[in-house]
Amino acid sequence: xxxxxxxxxxxxxxxxxxxxxxxxxxxxxxxxxxxxxxxxxxxxxxxxxxxxxxxxxxxxxxxxxxxxxxx
Numbered sequence: 001x002x003x004x005x006x007x008x009x010x011x012x013x014x015x016x017x018x019x020x021x022x023x024x025x026x027x028x029x030x031x032x033x034x035x036x037x038x039x040x041x042x043x044x045x046x047x048x049x050x051x052x053x054x055x056x057x058x059x060x061x062x063x064x065x066x067x068x069x070x071x
Contacts (some may be wrong), residue, residue, distance in 0.1 A: 012034055014064055026053035
């Protein structure tokens with residue numbers, strides 16, 4: 001179905017007006033209305049591992065670091 005996630009203590013974001021969702025293999029979409037930005041990541045080589053794929057999280061952290069915000 002159609003849905004999205006909102007910031008919470010378990011999944012914090014620098015801006016309260018952010019919506020996001022993730023998919024299989026680490027794909028993610030983020031829309032941050034306060035910073036007027038969107039971010040998406042879709043891999044072309046999905047890793048099927050027991051542990052989470054951190055590529056999208058690392059890219060998102062770098063994006064917010066560039067904005068001088070902390071997650």
